[in-house]
Amino acid sequence: MSGSGRGRRPEDRTGRVSAARLVAYDVLRDVEDREAYANLALPARIREARLGRREAALATELAAGTLRGRGRYDRIIELAAGRDIGEIDARTRNVLRLGAHQLLGMRTAAHAAVNESVELQRRVANERAAGFVNGVLRAIGRSDAEAWDARIVKAAKHPDDALAARSSHPAWVLRALRAALQAEGREGELEQLLAADNVPPRVSLALLPEAGLDLDTAEALGIDLERGEATLTATGPSPIGLELAGGDPGRAIAALDAPAGTVRVQDQGSQLAALALSRVRPVGRDERWLDLCAGPGGKTAVLAAEAALAGARVRANEVSEHRAELVRGAVVAFEHDVEVVSHDGREDAAFGGADTRFDRILVDAPCSGLGALRRRPEARWRKQPQDLPGLTALQGELLDAAVAHLAPGGVIAYVTCSPHLAETRVVVGEALKRHPALRELDAREVLRAIAREDLDLAGSAPSAQLWPHRNGTDAMFIALLALQR
Numbered sequence: 001m002s003g004s005g006r007g008r009r010p011e012d013r014t015g016r017v018s019a020a021r022l023v024a025y026d027v028l029r030d031v032e033d034r035e036a037y038a039n040l041a042l043p044a045r046i047r048e049a050r051l052g053r054r055e056a057a058l059a060t061e062l063a064a065g066t067l068r069g070r071g072r073y074d075r076i077i078e079l080a081a082g083r084d085i086g087e088i089d090a091r092t093r094n095v096l097r098l099g100a101h102q103l104l105g106m107r108t109a110a111h112a113a114v115n116e117s118v119e120l121q122r123r124v125a126n127e128r129a130a131g132f133v134n135g136v137l138r139a140i141g142r143s144d145a146e147a148w149d150a151r152i153v154k155a156a157k158h159p160d161d162a163l164a165a166r167s168s169h170p171a172w173v174l175r176a177l178r179a180a181l182q183a184e185g186r187e188g189e190l191e192q193l194l195a196a197d198n199v200p201p202r203v204s205l206a207l208l209p210e211a212g213l214d215l216d217t218a219e220a221l222g223i224d225l226e227r228g229e230a231t232l233t234a235t236g237p238s239p240i241g242l243e244l245a246g247g248d249p250g251r252a253i254a255a256l257d258a259p260a261g262t263v264r265v266q267d268q269g270s271q272l273a274a275l276a277l278s279r280v281r282p283v284g285r286d287e288r289w290l291d292l293c294a295g296p297g298g299k300t301a302v303l304a305a306e307a308a309l310a311g312a313r314v315r316a317n318e319v320s321e322h323r324a325e326l327v328r329g330a331v332v333a334f335e336h337d338v339e340v341v342s343h344d345g346r347e348d349a350a351f352g353g354a355d356t357r358f359d360r361i362l363v364d365a366p367c368s369g370l371g372a373l374r375r376r377p378e379a380r381w382r383k384q385p386q387d388l389p390g391l392t393a394l395q396g397e398l399l400d401a402a403v404a405h406l407a408p409g410g411v412i413a414y415v416t417c418s419p420h421l422a423e424t425r426v427v428v429g430e431a432l433k434r435h436p437a438l439r440e441l442d443a444r445e446v447l448r449a450i451a452r453e454d455l456d457l458a459g460s461a462p463s464a465q466l467w468p469h470r471n472g473t474d475a476m477f478i479a480l481l482a483l484q485r
Helices: 019-034 038-049 053-068 070-081 090-105 110-124 127-141 145-155 159-167 171-183 187-197 249-256 268-278 298-310 321-330 332-337 385-404 425-434 443-450
Strands: 203-207 230-233 241-244 263-265 288-291 313-317 338-341 358-364 406-416 438-441 477-483
Touching: 019 038, 019 053, 019 090, 019 110, 038 053, 053 070, 053 090, 070 090, 070 127, 070 145, 070 159, 090 110, 090 127, 090 145, 110 127, 145 159, 159 171, 159 187, 171 187, 203 249, 203 268, 203 298, 230 249, 249 263, 268 298, 268 358, 268 406, 268 443, 268 477, 288 298, 298 313, 298 321, 298 332, 298 358, 313 332, 321 332, 321 338, 332 338, 358 385, 385 406, 385 425, 406 425, 425 438, 425 477, 443 477
Parallel strands: 288 313, 288 358, 313 338, 358 406
Antiparallel strands: 203 241, 203 263, 230 241, 406 477, 438 477
């Protein structure tokens, strides 16, 4: 078998395969072989290949769309090829996935999708399998997407298997999402949620509170960018959030002409998670705040902005020194008010000593990431059920450490970008049992008071679970825990 083509310079890639398809293929390989994040690998590959705007957009749709639809395309490939996807060479699998997405998820002409895929196979994988690729893709192209979905349903041994394949979610993730919705009495929303996970989110910006900045964002409304094709609007649930309807976020940020570091790309669910802690109650004199798991720094920046206005001080801890540097970059506008350190969040050093106490602590715990599948589609294929016990144990240990360093009357915001009950209500419930002096505040009431628009927060638990299909945000979980005086 030939190599994957890694290391070749863009100018070496001449022939009948478009540069956009070669870039998309490389991104799929980066994700699979190096566990790269697609949202980081894609811009790097586009720069390396020096793609123009149209080719970059095509490469983005090819790579991101293929990653989102991977589970569905794999099942269709299996049905068309008559063999298990695991029996197909990894490089050939990615060629077939890209071809299937062009045939069923894009408006690419069938002959172009098949012919370029065959040529791509010859260039990056086993040339002798080019006929196999040709045959499988021609078989796929003989039926439309709806017909293939019907075949998936007919061949499935269980309805969950069919739904998992059609929605491109691993079956265990589907069941976890269903359980979380059931806990709210909203199981009927499952298919809406699965569909929302496969739609790229609009870019959201955070306009950080800062002295002299117009916080009602009226100045941002109607800003004309890129010949009228993109507009910033003050929409969404976060009171500091803006949405960008297409276009380059960098140009949008520059057009706002705000102080450096006070406008940044950030999901509005993340904005609300930080604001829930900073605005849970009026800020007292000389309060000390801590972001325990701060990297890459988006929530830290919101806390720093809010603290600067209220006269509070912020400490940000991140176990990875590399990510701690990202935190420093995120809080550049407030660098004199924020101390950034790098320690294990379970150790006293993260807090500045065994006797140090904080009035507010954000525990944005490492988690499965199942709440951010819109922007990180590859995450659904990375985690396995057996990963959960280790994650939940770590989440509990971080909470315990935070409680030990919480001042009487202080508040912890426990946050995960996951709706999985094992990482949310179970972790919180067990922490409340271990620490009888803790009481849970009504995070839903706090968020409703903060939000710019009505928030649909279901269920009877005092914690808040946000959802992409319902709230337009990542599926962020937020619980507020107060220590009795």
